[in-house]
Amino acid sequence: MKITFPHMGRAYIPIQGLLEKAGLETVVPARPHRRGVELGARYAPEFVCLPFKSTLGDFIDGLEKGADTLAMVCGMWACRFGYYGRVQHQILRDLGYEFDSILIGKDDLMTVLRKFISAMPKKKRLRRIVAAIVMFRARARLVDEWEWQARRMRPVERISGSADEVLSAFFTRLETAPNLRSVRRLRREAMKALAKVPLREDRRPLKVALLGEVYMVLEPNLNLELERGMGELGMEVHPVLTTYRWLLKPFRILDPRIELTEAWARRVSRPYVRYVLGGEEHWTIAGTIQAAKRGYDGVVHVYPLTCMPENICRSILPKVTEKYNIPLLDLCFDEHSSPVGIRTRLEAFGDLLERRRSSTPAAGSG
Ligand code: SF4
Known part of the structure; x- marks a missing residue:
């Protein structure tokens, strides 16, 4: 069995660790790119959402590289x-x-x-399964930790892009880390390397929540490096959904906080969306309310053009942001979105947040 699976941000690093530790062969497709999306768009129904096209492109790449088994997570039937x-x-x-x-x-x-177990080598299956789960969790936690470090450092770096440069080398090494000891060693080395990145102590970054459809939030090659761009513009990005949360959701037992926060988001968003729409609608609404209550400077909402749950949120959010008095930027993506257009809107939003903060000193604290 040679398994391939579609990308979503850096989720492939823990998933690859899980499958390979279990003794299975993986074929990781190339990171999402324009040709892959174009290929997906050529064969996909015209009005289907962008992640469908991009992940279809990933499967084609995986098959062309020799995969014989395609693994895909299926959502509920609402969207x-x-x-x-x-x-x-x-x-x-x-x-x-x-x-x-x-x-x-x-x-x-x-x-x-x-299916998975029958494809595993026959010897020491139980031991392999335990090692696979341990490796999955360790890699997922480290990916999460490094991504948060990059978010905190980008807006205060003296040389733009230095934290990403350091981390990208470590992410590449993590892809091939064979055991827990090497994962821990990489963590220590990365901490030392990041401590050398020169930072500006005098900067107070804008705090901005990033929320919306999970694939658009997490996949930098599709959201046109949104987090990095926001960081360069002086925004400390706080995504409501992270790769770690998404990956660990089916394995809640490994981290019970995930279940608790999921229930919290449903409860907080219920006055606005009473039904399950199948996407991240509860996180979008609850995340906006939470960002306002925590004194964030603004909220960026991202979603693909024809996304049903997030288009519903789009019509609800103006009410929420008005009630809780927090600025909102909506960014809708399709395969024709341009980096220049997104950058211009982010710059204008950043200016607005700066002006707002300087005229109301209390905003942005917390
Ligand atoms: S949440 Fe939106 S983008 Fe994601 S599958 Fe559902 S409709 Fe498509």
Whole structure:
């Protein structure tokens, strides 16, 4: 079995660790890029959301690199995510590709586990499974820790891009870290390297929450390096959803805080969205309210053009932001979005937040 799976931010690093520690062979597709999205867009239904097109492009790349099994998480049926895996795999079969499907969430858990376990080497299976889970969690935590460090450092760096430069080398090394000891060593080395990055102590960054559809929040190659761009403009970005949270959600037992915050977001957003829409609507609404209560300077809401849950949020958010008095920037992406257009809107938003903060000194504290 040679398994491939689509990208979403740096989720591939822990997923690859999990599968390889279990003794399975993986084929990681190239990071999402324009040609992949174009390929996906060519074969996908015209009005389907952008992540569908991008992940379809990932599967094509994985198959062309020799994968024979496609693994995909399936959402519930409220939004298109529930159909992603099935429809994508059908499109690929119509194109003539032959492969086995693992649809996590559609097939019951035992079927999925049986498929994985039957492909594992026969010896020491239990030990391999435990090692795989430990490696998955360790890599996921380190990816999360480094991503948060980059967010805090970008707006106060003396030389723009230095923290990212340091971390990108460590992320590459983490991809091939063979065991827990090497993961821990990388963590120590990265801490030392980051401590040498010169920072400006006199800067007070704007605090901005980033929320919306999870794929657009987490995939820098599709959101046109949004976090990095916001950091360069003096914004300390606080995404409401992170790779770690998304990855650990199905394994809540490994981190019970995930379950608690999920329930909290549903409760806080209920007055505005009473039903489950299938996406991140509860996080978008609850995250905006939380950002206002914590004294953030603003909120950036990102989503793909035809995203059903987030378009509903888009019509609700003006009410929420007015009630809680927090500025909002909506950024809608499709395959034609331009980096220049996004940058211009971010610059204007940053200016607005700076002016607002200087005229109301209390805002932005906290
Ligand atoms: S949340 Fe939006 S973008 Fe994601 S699958 Fe559902 S409709 Fe598509």
